[in-house]
Amino acid sequence: MSIECKAEYGGMYGNMVFVPVCDVCGxxxxxxxxxxxxxxxxxxxxxxxxxxxxxxxDICVDCQEDER
Ligand SMILES: [Zn+2]
Structure with a gap:
């Protein structure tokens, strides 16, 4: 799974956040x-x-073009 689950700090408790990451270029x-x-x-x-x-x-738009 390339939607990364991260802890975001800044409040009293960290929030869990989700960051989509391209598996080809990052x-x-x-x-x-x-x-x-x-x-x-x-x-x-x-x-x-x-x-x-x-x-x-997950493949971003730029990397999809590279595959053609
Ligand atoms: Zn990419």
Whole structure:
């Protein structure tokens, strides 16, 4: 899974945040506070999700073009 779950510190307790990361180049989308929002963000950005070696990989737009 390439939507990383990170702890964000700054309040009394850390919030869990979700950061979509391209599995090819490491590009990141802005932090989301809900997993489904993070998934939606990848779709809106034109990222593709596919299964490689039984794992979900997220591919950003730039890396999709590299594959053609
Ligand atoms: Zn990429």
């Amino acid at each position: 590009a990141e989308l802005p932090v989301e506070y809900d997993f489904m929002d993070a998934v939606r963000a990848t779709e809106e950005a034109g990222w593709k999700s596919r299964i490689v070696d039984n794992e979900w990989r």
